[in-house]
Amino acid sequence: MNPLKLVFKELFYRKVSSLIILVTVIAAGTVSVAVYTLSKASENETRKIMREQGLNLYIFPKGTNLIDFYSVNNTSTFPEHYIDTLAESKTFDAVRHLTGILQLKYPNWVDPNGSKHQIVVMGYKDEAMQRFLSKQETMGFDVEKGTVHIGALLSVNIPEGENFTIAGTDGKQYEFKVAKRLEEGKGMLDQGVAFNLTDLQQVLDMKGQINKIEALGCVCHDGRIKNARGQLQDIFSDLEVTEVSSIANARENQRLMMNKYGSFIIPFVLIVSLLISGLLFYSNVNSRKYEIGILKAMGKSKSYILFMILFKAFVIGLLGSLAGFFAGSFIAEYFGKEIFRFTAMSIKPLWSLLGYSVFIFPILWMLASWVPALLATQIDAAKTLSKE
Amino acid sequence: MLKINNVSKIYLKGKDKFTALQDVSLEVEKSDFLAVVGPSGSGKSTLLHLVGGLIQPDSGQVLFRGNDVYKMNSKEANRYRTKNVGFVFQQFHLIPYLTVYENIKIAETESERKNGKIEALLEKCALLPLKNKYPSELSVGEKQRTAFVRAIISEPEILLADEPTGNLDPENSKILMTLIKEFNEDGGTVLLVSHEPETTNYATKIITLRSGKRV
Numbered sequence: 001m002n003p004l005k006l007v008f009k010e011l012f013y014r015k016v017s018s019l020i021i022l023v024t025v026i027a028a029g030t031v032s033v034a035v036y037t038l039s040k041a042s043e044n045e046t047r048k049i050m051r052e053q054g055l056n057l058y059i060f061p062k063g064t065n066l067i068d069f070y071s072v073n074n075t076s077t078f079p080e081h082y083i084d085t086l087a088e089s090k091t092f093d094a095v096r097h098l099t100g101i102l103q104l105k106y107p108n109w110v111d112p113n114g115s116k117h118q119i120v121v122m123g124y125k126d127e128a129m130q131r132f133l134s135k136q137e138t139m140g141f142d143v144e145k146g147t148v149h150i151g152a153l154l155s156v157n158i159p160e161g162e163n164f165t166i167a168g169t170d171g172k173q174y175e176f177k178v179a180k181r182l183e184e185g186k187g188m189l190d191q192g193v194a195f196n197l198t199d200l201q202q203v204l205d206m207k208g209q210i211n212k213i214e215a216l217g218c219v220c221h222d223g224r225i226k227n228a229r230g231q232l233q234d235i236f237s238d239l240e241v242t243e244v245s246s247i248a249n250a251r252e253n254q255r256l257m258m259n260k261y262g263s264f265i266i267p268f269v270l271i272v273s274l275l276i277s278g279l280l281f282y283s284n285v286n287s288r289k290y291e292i293g294i295l296k297a298m299g300k301s302k303s304y305i306l307f308m309i310l311f312k313a314f315v316i317g318l319l320g321s322l323a324g325f326f327a328g329s330f331i332a333e334y335f336g337k338e339i340f341r342f343t344a345m346s347i348k349p350l351w352s353l354l355g356y357s358v359f360i361f362p363i364l365w366m367l368a369s370w371v372p373a374l375l376a377t378q379i380d381a382a383k384t385l386s387k388e
Numbered sequence: 389m390l391k392i393n394n395v396s397k398i399y400l401k402g403k404d405k406f407t408a409l410q411d412v413s414l415e416v417e418k419s420d421f422l423a424v425v426g427p428s429g430s431g432k433s434t435l436l437h438l439v440g441g442l443i444q445p446d447s448g449q450v451l452f453r454g455n456d457v458y459k460m461n462s463k464e465a466n467r468y469r470t471k472n473v474g475f476v477f478q479q480f481h482l483i484p485y486l487t488v489y490e491n492i493k494i495a496e497t498e499s500e501r502k503n504g505k506i507e508a509l510l511e512k513c514a515l516l517p518l519k520n521k522y523p524s525e526l527s528v529g530e531k532q533r534t535a536f537v538r539a540i541i542s543e544p545e546i547l548l549a550d551e552p553t554g555n556l557d558p559e560n561s562k563i564l565m566t567l568i569k570e571f572n573e574d575g576g577t578v579l580l581v582s583h584e585p586e587t588t589n590y591a592t593k594i595i596t597l598r599s600g601k602r603v
Contacts, residue, residue, distance in 0.1 A: 001494040006486075013485030294481040297442060298472030298495045298538075301462070382434075384444035385477050385550075 003304060007311045014284065021280045022323075025365060028273035028329060029324015033353055035262045037332035038339070041347045042258040045340045057095055057228060058242045066242065069103075069211075077102070077209040080125065080197070082236060086213075087128035089235055094227035095215040096136060100125035102200055102210045103188075109166060111157040119154060120164075120192030123200025125210065134264050139352035147179035149194040155181040164193060169205040215242065274368040277313075281372040285309065285379075292376050293384035302377040309373035310366050317365030321357040323351070389577065390416040390439065390546065395448030397434050397600075408434040409445070410600040416593075418545070421569070421578045423591035430597040432581040436548045439579060440473050441465050470497050474539030474547045478554035480531040482523040488534050489519040495538045509537045513567060529560030536564060538561075540571055547571055549580045551586050567588050 011018045060069065061076035069075050077223040086092050102123040109119045124143050129135065143149055148164045155178075159162060164176045176199065184190060202205050217228060225243045232241055285292070292305055329349035336347040397409040409431045416422055424432045437443045437561050438450055441457045457468060474495075480579045492506050510516040514535040523531055532552060539547055549568060553561035561584075569590045571580045580591060588594055596603050 001490060001496075006491075006494070009485045009490075115471075290479070290481050292482050294475075294483070295494075296479075297440065297469065297475045299466040299468070299473075301466050344405060380442075382437035382440075385437075385475070385479070 003307055004311070007308055007315065007359070010288075010308075011315065014287070017280055017284055017287075018312075018316065020193055021277050021313075022320050022367075024273040024277045024280070025317055025361060026323045026327060028270050028328040029321050029357055029361060031269040032266045033325050033328025033350075033357065034331040034335075035328075036122065036353060037329060037347065037350055038336055039262040039351060041260045041332065041336045041340045046109075055171050056243060057215045057217045057225070059215065060242060061211065062238050062240045064211075064240075072138035073359045075104075075211050077206065077211045078236075078239065080208050080210050080241070083125065083128050083213055086232075087130050087233075090132045092231045092235060092307065093130070093133055094231050096130065096133065096219055097214075097216045098128040098130065099214045100128070100210045101212045101214055102197060102204070102206060103212055103331050104204065106166070112159065112162060112165075115157070117157070117191075120151075120188045121195065121200055121204075122189065122192055123210075124195035125197040143194050143196045144179060145199060146177060147196070148176040149180040149182055149189075150178055151190045151192045151194075153191045154193060161327050164192020166193075166203060168203045174203050176278075213239075217370045225376040230342050232242060270364065274364060275300060277365060277368040278371065281309065281313065281369040282375070283314075285372045285376045288376070289379050289384050292379045293381040296379065297385060305377050306373050309369050313365040313369035313373075315360045317362035318358060319387075320365070321361035322354075324361070325354050325357045329353075389418045389453060390415075391449070391451040392435075392439070393451065395435075395438055395445040395450065397431070397438065397443060397445050397505065397521040405485065409438070409597075410590065411448070412597070412600070412602050413574045414595060414602070415440065416546075416577060418577055419572065419575055421572045421580070421582045421590060421592045423588040423594045424583060424597060425581075425583060425588055425594060426597035427583070430580075431600040432597055433550050434600075435597065436550050436579060436581050440475060440548050441469050464544045471542060472545050476532070476535050476539045476549040476552045478551035480523070480528075480535045480555075482531055482534055482538075484523050487520050487522055488515055488526070488530075491523070491534055492538045492541050495541050497501055497542045506537070506541065510543065513537055514563075527560075528555050529557070529563065532556055532560065532564055533567065540576070544576070546577045546579060549578065549582075551581055551583075553584060555581065558586075561587065 060066075061078050062077060080100055083098055083206065086098055086245060104121055105118060106121045107118045109117050126142060150158060150164060158178065162178070164178050166174050166176075167173050176195070182189060182194075195248070197210065201209065215228075217225060229241045232239055295305060326349075333347050333349070340347065392412060392414050394413050395409055396407070396411055399406045399408055412431070414422075421510065424435060424473070426432050434443060438445055439457075441450075441460075444458055452468065452472060457465065458477045460468060483494070486494065488510070489506060496506070505517060507519070510519055513536065515530060515533055515537065515540070518526060519532060528536065532555070536552070539549075547568065552568070553564055556564060565587055566581070568578055572590075578591075580587065582588055
């Protein structure tokens with residue numbers, strides 16, 4: 001008789017005990033999947049908030065006074081190729097989305113009506129791809145050459161369809177197509193114009209120069225700013241990092257806390273469930289001692305008996321992992337939407353977790369049944385079956 | 389065919405020693421029907437389990453066709469129990485979640501598997517209409533007959549019966565003993581442990597044990 005059939009028939013015969021073991025697997029699976037999915041959602045939420053806020057680390061020439069930087073025109077600059085060096089560095093990994101910027105006040109811009117205004121001009125270099133880090137979606141401005149993005153306040157003065165004109169340091173008039181009219185709330189850019197870096201360098205006759213690198217600090221356990229500062233100092237001692245502190249910090253702390261709790265809750269629930277299951281398997285073996293005794297008397301080998309118990313654990317582990325995955329994903333989706341505002345719509349089952357679950361849980365539950373299975377092989381058939 | 393040489397078995401119960409068998413020897417030929425009788429605790433079942441390869445003796449030998457059963461490796465010992473020995477117990481020990489047919493099928497070896505063999509034996513034992521019933525749906529007589537068919541399905545040379553009629557009424561006892569006798573008459577060897585005189589009447593040889601010794 002096929003031992004698989006024996007396992008399934010026993011499983012259905014002892015419905016209650018099988019069901020209790022299954023419930024422990026489902027509980028462990030549900031908690032693990034839900035907590036992991038929510039911690040991923042929390043991570044995404046933090047990232048999204050940080051992205052919403054824009055790049056949060058600024059790299060300036062050392063000694064730059066930030067008050068001066070925003071109010072005067074002659075801030076120190078540094079070579080544009082620094083950014084390429086950082087992007088090529090193996091050790092500079094505490095920040096992402098490196099964007100080289102040349103940002104200056106432009107005091108006498110003349111609008112199409114002939115009025116003069118002080119505006120901010122910003123030249124954006126395309127975001128640098130860090131060679132030794134995974135590829136990411138770009139965050140900074142991507143301004144094509146020959147075009148500009150104009151700030152909300154400025155766009156009031158430039159009618160639709162008209163080009164943006166600005167006088168260069170060389171006295172020439174430069175004309176750019178308005179590719180985008182930015183919405184309000186872009187900070188300095190509300191009263192400014194975003195150029196492609198090369199275009200602005202030409203207008204201002206500052207070829208190869210930038211005065212700021214904007215970047216996004218990594219989400220690190222040991223503090224992004226400290227890391228970023230150390231790494232930058234090792235490469236360019238004439239630059240320094242300033243962090244734009246924000247609620248992203250609080251969010252990041254929340255995420256780190258979630259990870260911390262997750263790394264405690266998941267193992268705790270798993271261990272408790274495995275211990276309960278181990279005891280239930282032991283009780284199952286005890287209630288089957290006559291059956292195991294008779295199988296031994298029939299000449300069934302120890303491996304046959306071991307297989308019977310372990311395969312049962314495998315089946316329960318497999319079924320429990322599937323149910324636990326879907327239950328955990330549902331719970332994460334249901335409650336996650338309440339908790340994580342920004343990423344609510346993107347909280348979806350992590351399908352890669354299904355693969356891990358169906359692989360790990362049957363193995364864990366086979367391990368939980370291992371000692372009871374070994375005890376089953378040691379059952380003394382003579383003592384069990386004998387009345388004397 | 390079966391030779392038991394000076395076997396002894398002592399059980400430890402806490403600090404106390406209990407001598408189940410002491411220097412017991414006997415010889416069983418093919419087609420013998422040997423009844424082992426004696427009072428409760430005399431070592432009858434221990435002797436049966438020793439022959440069945442289930443209990444390692446403390447001393448002595450159990451030889452089957454000249455081979456010491458307790459010097460076999462685990463594979464050979466399993467094979468010995470599967471092919472050469474069939475057990476019938478007083479408590480039936482049927483697997484509760486298997487049908488009558490499946491309880492027998494599980495004991496069937498690959499090599500002895502023949503189409504319709506189980507059905508033929510079930511028919512002979514008046515169990516065929518019950519083949520799809522579970523043990524809980526059977527009477528005690530039907531349960532014991534199922535256990536008997538399970539014991540002989542692999543055509544063992546020796547049938548070891550430990551108080552097989554202990555739970556049966558006289559009518560069912562008679563039916564079972566007739567079936568065991570038929571197995572014996574067909575060339576099978578039977579070792580029967582019993583304290584009921586009616587069942588020992590079927591035996592061709594009787595030995596008596598008292599306090600673990602043959603008397």
